[in-house]
Amino acid sequence: MxxxxxxxxxxxxxxxxxxxxxxxxxxxxxSGPRYTSYPTADRFVEAFTEESYKQTLAQRRVGGLTLPLSIYVHIPFCESLCFFCACNKIVTKHHERSAEYLRYLSREIDLHIEHLGAGQTISQLHLGGGSPTFFSDNELSELMAMIRRSFVLEANGEYSIEVDPRTVDENRLAHLASLGFNRLSFGVQDFDPEVQKAVHRIQPAEQVFSLVEAARRLKFDSVNVDLIYGLPKQTPESFTQTLNQIVELKPERIALYAYAHLPERFKPQRRIDSYELPAASAKIAMLSNAIKTFLDAGYVYVGMDHFALPTDALAIAKRQGRLHRNFQGYSTQPDCDLISLGVSAIGRVGATYSQNAKTIEEYYDLLNQGRFPVVRGLALSxxxxxxxxxxxxxxxxxxxxxxxxxxxxxxxxxxxxxxxxxxxxxxxxxxxxxxxxxxxxxxxxxxxxxxxxxxxxxxxxxxxxxxxxxxxxx
Ligand code: SF4
Known part of the structure; x- marks a missing residue:
């Protein structure tokens, strides 16, 4: 590449x-883009249609490309709403919705096999959301069985899943390990109980500590935690406390994001009282403290919000000039075509990007017609x-x-x-x-x-x- x-x-x-x-x-x-793609997704156009996507897949097939694929699966469901959320998700307590969604994922996989040919190799798989752990153990097993029936997973690939700490215990993590996942990413944001209350996401620090310890016992290659600064009720002092706890936890990777309060764009954020948000100077102090704390603790700044222990594959890839970037952020895997499955998912194949329908109704509707649910994208000039x-x-x-x-x-x-x-x-x-x-x-x-x-x-x-x-x- x-x-x-x-x-x-x-x-x-x-x-x-x-x-x-x-x-x-x-x-x-x-202000600026994160460049998980270029051009950025806001440049995608509806003139890139399902037909364009089919042609792209056909070209890959005709080209006889045998390079491994990367697969992303978007699982949109969450049990409860975090007020800071800017993701494409569906908040529901109706777990029976997962079974229906799985059936549609299966159709989408079948369509891909029809156009790509069977037996394609995968070197990277990521389950994101929403909350992938909204799926039960059986449903996750079924999803992985579907993927394994259709693709060949490379032995040394990166297989990761986003985990909502409130939805798992050690047994569930053991199940994820048995399915072949080797990387976990926990959404932590902040350990402070007042902040957790203000964003409607209560998950005590002890719960996260015991899950990370369990992940170590289960020999996951890498644990990532996501943090957010700029949340309501956060102060530089309270966030320092969280930073110290994170350093004690010592995850292999840390992603540190700034909270962007855009209530006119993201409805859940209207539940946040803007008076409780920290001032710009306090946000800058939190960021400055975080960078210093992580570097002092021996983490390497990988780039764009990401830190990793020097022994982690991401830090090693950075040292060796082998870092790559895709929709999930930095990666150690060589750039490969990304097939994205699920509502609103964004893929990258050849010199194109494509995005699926953003509402579940339209996503289901297109698949019911036997069509790829692609509604926009871009053929790169x-x-x-x-x-x-x-x-x-x-x-x-x-x-x-x-x-x-x-x-x-x-x-x-x-x-x-x-x-x-x-x-x-x-x-x-x-x-x-x-x-x-x-x-x-x-x-x-x-x-x-x-x-x-x-x-x-x-x-x-x-x-x-x-x-x-x-x-x-x-
Ligand atoms: S932040 Fe994550 S868990 Fe919370 S509502 Fe959004 S997608 Fe769901």
Missing amino acids: ITDEAAIKPAKSNSAIPELSPETLQKFDV RDDLVRRAVIMAIMCQGALQYESIELAYMIDFKNYFASELEALKELEGSGMVVLEDTGLQVTDFGWFFVRAVAMLFDRYLQTDRNRARFSKII
């Missing part, structure tokens, strides 16, 4: 990271492909060698990106990048703001006056 060729060396390790003071973070805190290669090299390796892009796309890099290189000089002045004659290198300092560097190469943002829909930069 071009992203690999484009990398010269990864951004340097933690060794010389300058102090990330609240003032510095404030200064560079601008040549310019999109060039820029995707550049942006992913910056986001994953923090470095770019112009020649590799020139050879892959037959362009003169300095001519093609003349205005971007000019704009980069300002970031060079801020110490974020070093511009060399043959390439560019993101500095250790710039790595914390890496998407600001990537954003300069985003053609759509260059003409976009409406960046506010994106979250803040870190």
Whole structure:
């Protein structure tokens, strides 16, 4: 993949990271995409139809591509509503809805096999949501059996699942291990009881500690915890307490996200009292404390909200310049075609992106007609492909060698990106990048703001006056 060729060396390790003071973070805190794809999903169009998707799958088949696939399954159900939620989910106590959903997932898998051919290899599988653990053990077994009947799971693949700590115990984790999952991701957000009450998600710290210990006994390769700062009732002091508990818990990976309060877009957030939200300066202090706490505890800053222990595969991949990025964030697996199943799921096959219907009614309706439930997407132009290669090299390796892009796309890099290189000089002045004659290198300092560097190469943002829909930069 071009992203690999484009990398010269990864951004340097933690060794010389300058102090990330609240003032510095404030200064560079601008809105921007997370670049789990380029172009970003808001650029998808309805002109990309089910027919376009079928052609894409046919091309993969005709091309005789045997590269492994990645599979994402979206399970939209949750038992109760978290007030900060911005995900596509369905809150219900009716567990019988899972059986119906499974039947439709099965149809969607069958359609793919029809168009891709049987026996395709999978090197990466991720179950996300919603809450995948809304499914019972039997339903998860059935889902995995369906996948194994249709695909071949590689022995050393990454098989991960998002886990709502309120829905599992050690027995359920043991069941997940027996199904072949080797990575768990727990939604934690914050351990403070007052914050948990304010966001309507009560899960005592002891519960999470005992689950992580169980995951270790069960020999999962890696445990991730998701944290959110900027939630109601959070203060820098209360969040420091959570950070200390997380360091004690020592998960292999930590994802730290900023809460973006957009009640006009996300209905659940209207239940949050905006007076209880921390001020911008308090959010910046929480972020600054978090970065310092994790680095002091020996974590490596992998990039874009993610930290990992130096022994974790993600940190190793970063050191070796082998990081990749997809809709689930950073990955150690080489870029591969991503087949996404379930309501609202986004896939990436060849030079296209596609997205399924966002409502369950439409998703079921299209499958009832024997059709793929794809309702929008994008066929990438040549310019999109060039820029995707550049942006992913910056986001994953923090470095770019112009020649590799020139050879892959037959362009003169300095001519093609003349205005971007000019704009980069300002970031060079801020110490974020070093511009060399043959390439560019993101500095250790710039790595914390890496998407600001990537954003300069985003053609759509260059003409976009409406960046506010994106979250803040870190
Ligand atoms: S945050 Fe997760 S568990 Fe909570 S409502 Fe949203 S999708 Fe469901």
